[in-house]
Amino acid sequence: MSYKLGYYPGCALEASARDYSLSLERVLKEIDVELVQIKNWHCCGASAAHSTNHKLGMALPYNNLALAQQQGLKELFAPCPFCSRMLITTNYELKNKASLPAEMKSATELDYQPDINIINSVEIFKRFWDRIQPKINKDRLKNLKVACYYGCLLVHPPKILNYDDPEQPVFMDEIVKNLGAQPVDWEFKIECCGGGFTVSNEEAVLELSNKILEDAKENGAQAIIAVCQMCQINLDMRQKEIENKYNVNYQMPIIYLPQLIGLAMGIDPKELGLNLHFVSTEKVTLLESEK
Amino acid sequence: MKQNAERKTQDAERNAQDAGRRTQDAFEPKIVAFLCNWCSYAGADLAGTSRKQYAPNIRIIKVPCTGRLDPIVLIKSFEMGADGILVSGCHPGDCHYRSGNYLARRRWMIFNEMLQFIGLEQDRVQFSWVSAAEGGKFVDVVNKITEDIKKLGPAKEYNAS
Amino acid sequence: MAESINLKNAPSFINEVQKSSGIKLRNCYQCGKCSASCPMVFQMDYPPSTLIRHAQLGLKEEVLTSKTIWSCVSCITCTARCPKEIDIAALMDVFREMSVKEKLATKEQAKIQKFHKSFLEVIRAHGRLYEMSLIIRYKLRTLALMQDVNKTPKMLFAGKLNLFPPKIENIEAIRKIFERCSE
Amino acid sequence: MARIGVFICHCGENISRTVDVVKAAEAAATFRGVVHSVEYKYMCSSPGQNLIKEAIKEKKLTGVVVAACSPKMHEPTFRRACHEAGLNPYFCEISNVREQCSWVHEDKTVGTAKTIDLIRLMVEKTRKNHELQHIKVPITKKALVIGAGIAGIQAALDIADGGQEVILVEKDPSIGGHMAQLSETVPTLDCSQCILTPKMVDASRHENITLYTWSEVIDVKGYMGNFEVTIRKNPRYVKEDVCTGCGLCYQKCPQKKIQGKFDAGVGLRRAIYVPSPQAVPNVPVIDKDHCTKLLKDRCGVCQKVCPTGAIDYEMKEEIITEKIGAIVVATGYDLIPNNFYGEYGQGKYADVIDGLQFERILSASGPTAGEIKRPSDGKIAESVVFIKCVGSRDPAKGIPYCSKICCMYAGKQAMLYKHKVHHGQAYVFYMDIRAGGKGYEEFIQKGIEEEGTTYIRGRVARIFKKGDKLIVRGMDTLSGQKIELAVDLVVLASAMIPNKGVKELYQKLSISYDTYGWVSESHPKLKPIETSVAGIYLAGACQAPKDIPDAVSQASGAASKVLALLSKDELEKEPLVATIDKNICAGCNMCVQACPYQAIELKPIKDRKGNVLRYASEVNHGLCAGCGVCVAVCPSKAPDLAGITEEQIYAEIVSLG
Ligand SMILES: Cc1cc2nc3c(=O)[nH]c(=O)nc-3n(C[C@H](O)[C@H](O)[C@H](O)COP(=O)(O)OP(=O)(O)OC[C@H]3O[C@@H](n4cnc5c(N)ncnc54)[C@H](O)[C@@H]3O)c2cc1C
Ligand SMILES: Cc1cc2nc3c(=O)[nH]c(=O)nc-3n(C[C@H](O)[C@H](O)[C@H](O)COP(=O)(O)OP(=O)(O)OC[C@H]3O[C@@H](n4cnc5c(N)ncnc54)[C@H](O)[C@@H]3O)c2cc1C
Ligand code: SF4
Numbered sequence A: 001m002s003y004k005l006g007y008y009p010g011c012a013l014e015a016s017a018r019d020y021s022l023s024l025e026r027v028l029k030e031i032d033v034e035l036v037q038i039k040n041w042h043c044c045g046a047s048a049a050h051s052t053n054h055k056l057g058m059a060l061p062y063n064n065l066a067l068a069q070q071q072g073l074k075e076l077f078a079p080c081p082f083c084s085r086m087l088i089t090t091n092y093e094l095k096n097k098a099s100l101p102a103e104m105k106s107a108t109e110l111d112y113q114p115d116i117n118i119i120n121s122v123e124i125f126k127r128f129w130d131r132i133q134p135k136i137n138k139d140r141l142k143n144l145k146v147a148c149y150y151g152c153l154l155v156h157p158p159k160i161l162n163y164d165d166p167e168q169p170v171f172m173d174e175i176v177k178n179l180g181a182q183p184v185d186w187e188f189k190i191e192c193c194g195g196g197f198t199v200s201n202e203e204a205v206l207e208l209s210n211k212i213l214e215d216a217k218e219n220g221a222q223a224i225i226a227v228c229q230m231c232q233i234n235l236d237m238r239q240k241e242i243e244n245k246y247n248v249n250y251q252m253p254i255i256y257l258p259q260l261i262g263l264a265m266g267i268d269p270k271e272l273g274l275n276l277h278f279v280s281t282e283k284v285t286l287l288e289s290e291k
Numbered sequence B: 001m002k003q004n005a006e007r008k009t010q011d012a013e014r015n016a017q018d019a020g021r022r023t024q025d026a027f028e029p030k031i032v033a034f035l036c037n038w039c040s041y042a043g044a045d046l047a048g049t050s051r052k053q054y055a056p057n058i059r060i061i062k063v064p065c066t067g068r069l070d071p072i073v074l075i076k077s078f079e080m081g082a083d084g085i086l087v088s089g090c091h092p093g094d095c096h097y098r099s100g101n102y103l104a105r106r107r108w109m110i111f112n113e114m115l116q117f118i119g120l121e122q123d124r125v126q127f128s129w130v131s132a133a134e135g136g137k138f139v140d141v142v143n144k145i146t147e148d149i150k151k152l153g154p155a156k157e158y159n160a161s
Numbered sequence C: 001m002a003e004s005i006n007l008k009n010a011p012s013f014i015n016e017v018q019k020s021s022g023i024k025l026r027n028c029y030q031c032g033k034c035s036a037s038c039p040m041v042f043q044m045d046y047p048p049s050t051l052i053r054h055a056q057l058g059l060k061e062e063v064l065t066s067k068t069i070w071s072c073v074s075c076i077t078c079t080a081r082c083p084k085e086i087d088i089a090a091l092m093d094v095f096r097e098m099s100v101k102e103k104l105a106t107k108e109q110a111k112i113q114k115f116h117k118s119f120l121e122v123i124r125a126h127g128r129l130y131e132m133s134l135i136i137r138y139k140l141r142t143l144a145l146m147q148d149v150n151k152t153p154k155m156l157f158a159g160k161l162n163l164f165p166p167k168i169e170n171i172e173a174i175r176k177i178f179e180r181c182s183e
Numbered sequence D: 001m002a003r004i005g006v007f008i009c010h011c012g013e014n015i016s017r018t019v020d021v022v023k024a025a026e027a028a029a030t031f032r033g034v035v036h037s038v039e040y041k042y043m044c045s046s047p048g049q050n051l052i053k054e055a056i057k058e059k060k061l062t063g064v065v066v067a068a069c070s071p072k073m074h075e076p077t078f079r080r081a082c083h084e085a086g087l088n089p090y091f092c093e094i095s096n097v098r099e100q101c102s103w104v105h106e107d108k109t110v111g112t113a114k115t116i117d118l119i120r121l122m123v124e125k126t127r128k129n130h131e132l133q134h135i136k137v138p139i140t141k142k143a144l145v146i147g148a149g150i151a152g153i154q155a156a157l158d159i160a161d162g163g164q165e166v167i168l169v170e171k172d173p174s175i176g177g178h179m180a181q182l183s184e185t186v187p188t189l190d191c192s193q194c195i196l197t198p199k200m201v202d203a204s205r206h207e208n209i210t211l212y213t214w215s216e217v218i219d220v221k222g223y224m225g226n227f228e229v230t231i232r233k234n235p236r237y238v239k240e241d242v243c244t245g246c247g248l249c250y251q252k253c254p255q256k257k258i259q260g261k262f263d264a265g266v267g268l269r270r271a272i273y274v275p276s277p278q279a280v281p282n283v284p285v286i287d288k289d290h291c292t293k294l295l296k297d298r299c300g301v302c303q304k305v306c307p308t309g310a311i312d313y314e315m316k317e318e319i320i321t322e323k324i325g326a327i328v329v330a331t332g333y334d335l336i337p338n339n340f341y342g343e344y345g346q347g348k349y350a351d352v353i354d355g356l357q358f359e360r361i362l363s364a365s366g367p368t369a370g371e372i373k374r375p376s377d378g379k380i381a382e383s384v385v386f387i388k389c390v391g392s393r394d395p396a397k398g399i400p401y402c403s404k405i406c407c408m409y410a411g412k413q414a415m416l417y418k419h420k421v422h423h424g425q426a427y428v429f430y431m432d433i434r435a436g437g438k439g440y441e442e443f444i445q446k447g448i449e450e451e452g453t454t455y456i457r458g459r460v461a462r463i464f465k466k467g468d469k470l471i472v473r474g475m476d477t478l479s480g481q482k483i484e485l486a487v488d489l490v491v492l493a494s495a496m497i498p499n500k501g502v503k504e505l506y507q508k509l510s511i512s513y514d515t516y517g518w519v520s521e522s523h524p525k526l527k528p529i530e531t532s533v534a535g536i537y538l539a540g541a542c543q544a545p546k547d548i549p550d551a552v553s554q555a556s557g558a559a560s561k562v563l564a565l566l567s568k569d570e571l572e573k574e575p576l577v578a579t580i581d582k583n584i585c586a587g588c589n590m591c592v593q594a595c596p597y598q599a600i601e602l603k604p605i606k607d608r609k610g611n612v613l614r615y616a617s618e619v620n621h622g623l624c625a626g627c628g629v630c631v632a633v634c635p636s637k638a639p640d641l642a643g644i645t646e647e648q649i650y651a652e653i654v655s656l657g
């Protein structure tokens, strides 16, 4: 039976993270989960709105949530951790700040009851695990050692998100283990990669992402599994520059979690967008096709 | 119910006339203060030792605990001609007797209903928390209730029987 | 640096911050856990806890002209670990907002501001992010024209950059939200 | 017919300046029942008191009203004077005209009028007074001490030395508490075992002390002087009177990989064990959750090897009841759980340990024989980071209070570490150094100046592993620099919290505790040893974090309170208690539920043949504190409160009419 799930793709998945959205849609199709986009969804304002105009930073996600509610959606899958955090924060503040509902209503001219459940990029696979499990072959990823990278956005701030163990998260590791791969014990699961500084502060991204790559490699990871397109872009697109700047050699594929699931399902790597990466993903895809 | 409401409006009218009559000759209300021995009574003492002046209308009756008071005692006070009542004890959680003031507070709800029933204004009975260290607060509480009762005018004659 | 700090302005600045953000600056007891958590300290002139100390002392100008507020990447690690429940990350937003309002941000610092500005312009115009437009606007502003040029063809080729702007129907409603929120 | 005397005091000029005392005395003379009315300059002086005594005798007074200062000042003085003149002291009342009138109203007309009102009020009340006698309650001359850490042991020894019987109950297999786990102690660095063990032995041998280890208090009834306590002795599966402590059983037990409580998880013990070689009593106990015999009915090795036949797998728990006069609560503390701070990898990294675990590593009798071997691989730690305030002073995740002793023990541990690893590096991350005890600041400074401990001011944000080192990422807020140290071992000065399960015990004792579970003292300054229940005292770290000197002095304080109480044959109590008129009581149970002291019990009323006719409430005067709540709640108006009866309150109200 097809499951219909509310969907907020967010801007990044539409464009620069096409590999992410491709693999997500492909894997969810495989398990018969249908994504229902919010009609006319728009950008949540990202850090730009949130850090320069607090009210706008709240009004944009509010408007999206209100549109979703109009459409009758009760839950919303938001793969981008930034978007999901903004949506959850909006719900939280609406419930905890008495003046906010009225303020938001007047800014958007829409009503919204803050009870739409937001599902993040890891939770979704936990949620549909019973659909995923029959489709995978655990042997496919048997020898693959990966570092599960949660990034800072998925767990911060813990008071509002209340997700997993905010300092030592394990949910993704559990999924990866169930897929048959071997999650390595490493230390930089939630360290920041430089996030939104991709373009505006390259130095920071190189510095921070380098440390993440270094720790993953030291702990024996052959690939890093990401669930945030910002993390993926920083670690993937900037990897060559990092290697040049710090005179190191990583060749570390940065794989999206749904891509890894797709591989475990035996889906063609191209359909999962694995050919769109900057760092070659052959290490992972070849390993898979060896058997 | 209906009768009750009628009676209330009549009472209110009578009260208003009463008050109007009495305010002209500088009405000095009689206020009975039931103070808990451990906190508010000591607070009143502190107001004294610090020579703080306050309205002279209150007459203090010392009780071991505000939990000692039942509504009948308060009603009796009105019957004997009190215009207002102050009940003051320890802060919540500070009760000398563990939870007496808490029990007292729960009973005030019932008492308030009773006041309404006999047609007395709720402001005629005031509750407060004054600790042994709050001489200043005691003065404020006394001055406030005196002001309030002066505004309300004399309590209508009430007969419990 | 002034010879000694004038503490007269401290209460008004602390209150100003608290009023606009609800953040209780006085609660910070200077443990430094935020600073020790912060991945961006290497680019800051003062670590976050020192910035907060300056704010507690009412050194408004030091705070609003500091590099620190523009180096913060909003990872929220500081907030997550503060034992006194101070939302340092949000405080950074507040200071950036103040700094722009009071025109205290330098050109270099405003680079990020320019990125944000470009970003919001794109959202206002298209409702969704249109990266080509964002990159062009940002580059025109910062004149960092050569940055990432070598990446662009691969991104376009990989379908990672849309050549055409996104289209949504309710763009007018979104523009209105922008207007109401900018009042 | 009442014959009341009124005595109005000038208090120098304190009263007479704003009150016309002569006029007041004249007015009082006209009140109902007043046969004598005078004013005098200083009533509390000897001549003033004599005025009262003489009047009682000459005028045959049946009541005395003194219009003077607050009863909180001189009520006892004047009551004593009445008593000396042969009048029951409860016929003496004070009209508080100084605090309530002369000091708060400047206008003499107003003041005089109000004074006359206040005196009338008291005269009316006094007319309704009754003769009251002090209540006498017998006392059971035996004390109970709950918890046998250093505080409990000290309290028990002092009481026993004072000649009274003591029952000492400890829930662990051995007495000694946390102090037995420590290596050397602040600030003199004497060996903890060396100073504690003799006391433990004394406690077990003292003729006045009965020791129940491996036991718990499961029920408490009664009141000061007359408690009835039920104790459950858990089965040890080893007969205490037969075992010689030879140790064969625990040398042979095949279950050897159990992380025990005494070594705080850094050492291993067997299924049959004594917590430490110095245990008192030196009798093993079988851990029923790990013994193969008790779990699966296999093994039985210990029974086979025991030369005296002390092992008894069939042993059952024992229930003991005792009559007790006074109780000392000395249940101590615990540390916050080991997996507290995710960012410190606590629970994840074997080499991130808490202070107690490090004490065991430092201890010469500990699992490493005092060598500083780290738990993960047994390597000697070449560098150690100590982190203070872990969980303490942290309202977000931990507890807001300061644990008080960790500054000192972290400093001590850094110092002891240096004594053992001379070339090692010790770092202490701190926020403040709280070293308020005698010799404490000097101790800390010595650590910094002479022993080379490096103090870094700031909280640590994260600990993670790189290779075989732990990376400690912290901050030095004094220089504004971020600091990353790569070290072998991290010791957390974890927050102190109340012991497990104590809230249930405190509820049984009816004593109050704060939101964290620390026992509340009756008054934070003037009654720091009393709990909220008369006859129950507290000692040691069950009240709040405390070091050994504080715990011991408080224990001796509690013991002296107990001795003072038990030195009397009877308790005397103010007679201001409630009594319920059985004939009026409808047996509705309202008062029973309302009484904050559980002083009321519904009892059957029987006819001559012993058939129950109905139930009526009865107040236990030993327990009643005189709050009057029962009077207020009773729908039948059956209870009344001596000293402030309904009749008296009405008389006061009526006097104002
Ligand atoms: C790492 C560390 C180092 C320290 N170093 C020093 C130092 O150098 N110098 C110093 O002065 N202090 C030091 N201390 C503090 C010291 O441990 C305490 O001050 C002292 O142990 C308090 O003694 P106590 O008897 O009050 O409590 P505890 O030692 O905790 O004893 C309480 C006893 O009561 C028992 N108990 C608990 N509940 C019950 C119950 N319901 N029924 C029966 N029994 C019960 C427990 O089993 C225990 O035996 C240190 C503490 C730590 C954590
Ligand atoms: C500014 C200040 C503020 C304080 N605030 C607080 C507070 O808020 N809370 C708090 O808990 N504590 C406070 N304290 C501490 C408090 O004052 C002491 O803890 C307390 O007074 C100690 O009592 P004591 O009886 O031991 O000593 P003291 O009060 O010093 O009494 C000793 C007595 O012995 C007499 N005496 C001395 N020598 C002889 C002799 N040879 N023969 C006969 N008599 C002698 C002295 O005259 C004196 O009366 C404060 C202290 C200071 C200085
Ligand atoms: S972590 Fe919190 S309390 Fe500590 S310095 Fe930073 S803001 Fe202040």
Ligand code: SF4
Binding pocket: C034, C037, C038, C039, C040, C041, C048, C071, C072, C073, C074, C075, C076, C077, C078, C079, C088, C089, C092
């Ligand atoms: S949110 Fe900003 S200040 Fe806080 S840790 Fe991240 S970068 Fe540093």
Ligand code: SF4
Binding pocket: D009, D010, D011, D012, D041, D042, D043, D044, D045, D068, D069, D070, D073, D074, D098
């Ligand atoms: S009895 Fe009281 S009022 Fe009279 S002199 Fe003594 S202190 Fe003053």
Ligand code: SF4
Binding pocket: D252, D253, D254, D255, D271, D272, D286, D290, D291, D292, D293, D294, D298, D299, D300, D301, D302, D303
């Ligand atoms: S019976 Fe139990 S305690 Fe005895 S030796 Fe065997 S396992 Fe150990």
Ligand code: SF4
Binding pocket: D238, D242, D243, D244, D245, D246, D247, D248, D249, D250, D283, D284, D305, D306, D307, D308, D309, D310, D311
């Ligand atoms: S072997 Fe027997 S006598 Fe020896 S310690 Fe064990 S139980 Fe006691």
Ligand code: SF4
Binding pocket: D388, D389, D390, D392, D393, D401, D402, D403, D404, D405, D406, D407, D408, D432, D433, D434, D493
């Ligand atoms: S005693 Fe020292 S280490 Fe312990 S909580 Fe207090 S300040 Fe922190």
Ligand code: SF4
Binding pocket: D580, D584, D585, D586, D587, D588, D589, D590, D591, D592, D616, D617, D633, D634, D635, D636, D637, D638, D639
């Ligand atoms: S409340 Fe009154 S009637 Fe009811 S049991 Fe108690 S004394 Fe008896």
Ligand code: SF4
Binding pocket: D577, D578, D594, D595, D596, D597, D598, D599, D600, D619, D623, D624, D625, D626, D627, D628, D629, D630, D631, D641
């Ligand atoms: S006076 Fe208070 S303590 Fe005494 S029996 Fe009545 S309710 Fe209980």
